[in-house]
Amino acid sequence: MRSFTVGGVPAVLWSPGATDRPLIFIGHGGGEHKTAPEILRYAERFTAAGFAVVSADVPNHGDRPYDPGLDRKAGAMRARVDAGENLAVAIAAFQDEVSRQTVGEWRAVLDHLGADRAGYWGVSLGCGLGVPFVAAEPRVRAAVLGLGGGSANAATAARISVPVRFVIAWDDERIPRDNSLTLFDALGTPEKSLHAHPGGHSGPLPDHELDAQVAFFGRHLSPHPQG
Amino acid sequence: MRSFTVGGVPAVLWSPGATDRPLIFIGHGGGEHKTAPEILRYAERFTAAGFAVVSADVPNHGDRPYDPGLDRKAGAMRARVDAGENLAVAIAAFQDEVSRQTVGEWRAVLDHLGADRAGYWGVSLGCGLGVPFVAAEPRVRAAVLGLGGGSANAATAARISVPVRFVIAWDDERIPRDNSLTLFDALGTPEKSLHAHPGGHSGPLPDHELDAQVAFFGRHLSPHPQG
Numbered sequence: 001m002r003s004f005t006v007g008g009v010p011a012v013l014w015s016p017g018a019t020d021r022p023l024i025f026i027g028h029g030g031g032e033h034k035t036a037p038e039i040l041r042y043a044e045r046f047t048a049a050g051f052a053v054v055s056a057d058v059p060n061h062g063d064r065p066y067d068p069g070l071d072r073k074a075g076a077m078r079a080r081v082d083a084g085e086n087l088a089v090a091i092a093a094f095q096d097e098v099s100r101q102t103v104g105e106w107r108a109v110l111d112h113l114g115a116d117r118a119g120y121w122g123v124s125l126g127c128g129l130g131v132p133f134v135a136a137e138p139r140v141r142a143a144v145l146g147l148g149g150g151s152a153n154a155a156t157a158a159r160i161s162v163p164v165r166f167v168i169a170w171d172d173e174r175i176p177r178d179n180s181l182t183l184f185d186a187l188g189t190p191e192k193s194l195h196a197h198p199g200g201h202s203g204p205l206p207d208h209e210l211d212a213q214v215a216f217f218g219r220h221l222s223p224h225p226q227g
Numbered sequence: 228m229r230s231f232t233v234g235g236v237p238a239v240l241w242s243p244g245a246t247d248r249p250l251i252f253i254g255h256g257g258g259e260h261k262t263a264p265e266i267l268r269y270a271e272r273f274t275a276a277g278f279a280v281v282s283a284d285v286p287n288h289g290d291r292p293y294d295p296g297l298d299r300k301a302g303a304m305r306a307r308v309d310a311g312e313n314l315a316v317a318i319a320a321f322q323d324e325v326s327r328q329t330v331g332e333w334r335a336v337l338d339h340l341g342a343d344r345a346g347y348w349g350v351s352l353g354c355g356l357g358v359p360f361v362a363a364e365p366r367v368r369a370a371v372l373g374l375g376g377g378s379a380n381a382a383t384a385a386r387i388s389v390p391v392r393f394v395i396a397w398d399d400e401r402i403p404r405d406n407s408l409t410l411f412d413a414l415g416t417p418e419k420s421l422h423a424h425p426g427g428h429s430g431p432l433p434d435h436e437l438d439a440q441v442a443f444f445g446r447h448l449s450p451h452p453q454g
Contacts, residue, residue: 168421170411170412170421181408184397184423185397190425191425192424192425193422193423193424193433193435193436194395194397194421194422194423194424195420195421195422196411196420196421196423197419197420197421198417198418198419206420208420208442208443208446209420211442212439212442215435215438215439216435219435
């Protein structure tokens, strides 16, 4: 694991050795950080399969300096929810705002690593920030997204044209099921698949789901596509 | 491919050679038969992965003699739909009725082959008849189901306790999406996963979905479970 910083953004790179490994960018969840236990699990699984993996701290997470402006926006979002606005809608709107910053930061990470193609992996906050990133960044050739709902970002999701694997926790207590299905539905790409598993928002993904994701990234990130 | 008949039911067995291969029973779709092109595709894929595969003609399909009584029930079902009953509900009720016959027939096929465990694979009609079979037959240890809705069979689905992979065609023109999700929801097993792909009711399943099903059956039918 190699730590580095790009434009003030702390990041880590896991690489199985060779420099030409296909790269997967992992966006972490809300309240988490670039080396949270779940991220380490995914990084370990993906590097064991021959991928390089990179993750970066999101603003006001991990080793980032405190940004009071962002915190005020989060406070305003919570106030809207307290005033009766739908939680999932308010969260999606806030994440969309944060993504205006993170899309550029994550692009800079790909630039720094000299990556000409990458996969993206992100659920929950990593989905809210990932949808705009995958839609905007042509180097991203395939994405695992999920545990996130569609409202503010549905129009952005419609611009995604690369293969997407979308994961739903069937008993998600934070994202209403219909809201999850709406985001999957909104994805513009013709090559998308929905995988739902029983469990709540923070439950671990089954091992066989990770196996399937390894196969998914293998199909779409290999220098010699297997079709 | 070996053809055989059990209690008047024509069936075929594909086997990669050794007699101790884990067995997958495939239930064909409506209007199809035990060696329809799609069934051959699945049989080829599963036998290449080391499974034995068996399929049998459903009443009034394939090489079965014509059963006017069953045809009258199908006609009555169509009349109910013409009179305004919901199509998916009427179909599910009819399939539930047919399953009272096929559950016993399929059990006899397992008996005939001396199988002490098997997987079940069936979508569309194969799901409508498969839900009662999987619920009733303890030798079935894992099932792929889908392209079918939940109404008449929801209570039966609740009795299924083995791992299920449930497939949905996201743009299914025959089974309303909510109806499909209702059946997945009704499955009583804690180990279930939903895989949805764009496309209509009769579209082929993606190759990567078949790969994932091979892995699914491999995990659950192996004599030495891999967890």
